[in-house]
Amino acid sequence: MSSVLRRLGEQAVVLIDVLDPESYGKVHLKGAINIPMEKLEDEVRDRVNPDTPVITYGIDYECPISKMAAEKLEELGYRDVSYYAGGKKEWLEAQMPVDKQD
Numbered sequence: 878m879s880s881v882l883r884r885l886g887e888q889a890v891v892l893i894d895v896l897d898p899e900s901y902g903k904v905h906l907k908g909a910i911n912i913p914m915e916k917l918e919d920e921v922r923d924r925v926n927p928d929t930p931v932i933t934y935g936i937d938y939e940c941p942i943s944k945m946a947a948e949k950l951e952e953l954g955y956r957d958v959s960y961y962a963g964g965k966k967e968w969l970e971a972q973m974p975v976d977k978q979d
Contacts, residue, residue: 890930893921895946896965906934906965907974914942917949930957937966 892909894901901911912920925931931950935942947960961968969975 890932891925893917893925893931893933893946894965895933895935895942900936900965902978904965904969904975904977906968907976909934909976914946914949917946918953921950921953921955925955927953927955928957930959931955932959932961934961934964934968937964938962940964 892906894905894909894911895914895917896911897913898911901909905911910924912924931947933943933946933950935946943960943962943964947958950958
């Protein structure tokens with residue numbers, strides 16, 4: 878998680894929750910946007926500039942979706958892409974800021 882926090886502290890970064898909208902709606906990293914993996918290719922260009930640094934995340938280390946999304950973004954021409962392997966689970970365990978439904 879420390880590399881993600883360093884990235885967040887250094888520059889503007891778009892966090893993309895690549896999970897389903899229901900999961901995103903329950904709780905997500907503070908400031909993250911939701912573009913589900915199955916809609917990534919269709920929606921990302923309308924929402925994120927390819928020059929903007931991007932970090933994707935999913936559930937946890939067991940979930941490969943954040944890495945798959947980062948690889949897809951690189952294929953689409955995004956230049957500064959990372960993925961947060963610890964995902965939502967690690968973020969919550971560290972008691973980092975989140976947005977959630979009341």
